[in-house]
Amino acid sequence: MKALGFIIIELLIVVVVIGILATIAIPAYQDYTIRARVTEGLSLASAAKQTVSETTQVKNGVLxxxxxxxxxxxxxxxxxVSSINIQNGQITIAYTPLAGNGTIILTPTVQSGGExxxxxxxxxxxxxxxxxxxxxxxxTQGTNSGTGGDSGAGGNSGSGGNSNTERDWLWWLWWLFGR
Structure with a gap:
């Protein structure tokens, strides 16, 4: 009977640890998937960026x-992505609720050399x-040269979530169970 009580306590500890890990991992994963969908919109907008760049060059700097x-x-x-539109040279990417339900507006600035x-x-x-x-x-979010080449589709370097909090939890878990 004494051994059975010990096993139940171990199982309860394992359930608590799994719950703690899930509370950290699930929101971080949800943010990660939304950021991946946002990157899709920026990739789709690269054709619009190239078009704006080429049109501006042909029309001597007029967007x-x-x-x-x-x-x-x-x-x-x-x-x-629900839509991508050009308005006065600005490109508006409208996202669906699956991707954060907002917009990113790409605003161009023409440099003196046509960049x-x-x-x-x-x-x-x-x-x-x-x-x-x-x-x-x-x-800035990248450049387009006057030739229409796109070098700025955007990357995702965010780690998601609060990494200090995640490290603190992982340290405590290691301290409690891993030593």
Missing amino acids: PADNNAAGYSPPAATPS MIWDCRAGTLPDKYRPSTCRGGNA
Whole structure:
């Protein structure tokens, strides 16, 4: 009977540890999947960036007014991206609820040599879902040369969640059970 009580306590401890790990892992995974879907939208917008860059170069620095003026045909909606549109040279990526239910606005700035710099900090999508290059404190999200080549689709370097808290929990778990 004494051994049975010991086994039940061990099982309860294991259940608590699994619960703690799940409370850390599940939200981090959900944020990760949303960030991956946001990156899909930025990839889909690369054709629009190239079109705006080429149109601006052909029209001597004048940004296209809309999709028609740029000669841009937006891609079909996906489960993550509801639309991509050009308005006064700015590209607006509208995301579905699966991808954070917000927008990222890519704003071009034409440099003196014809180079185009893209800023992606505008829009309603929360920073925690944006690639690190599109969060509030960063200045640009890549460049387009005058030739129309795209070198700034955006990457995802965020770790998701609060890594200090995760490390603290992992340290405590190691201290309690791993020594």
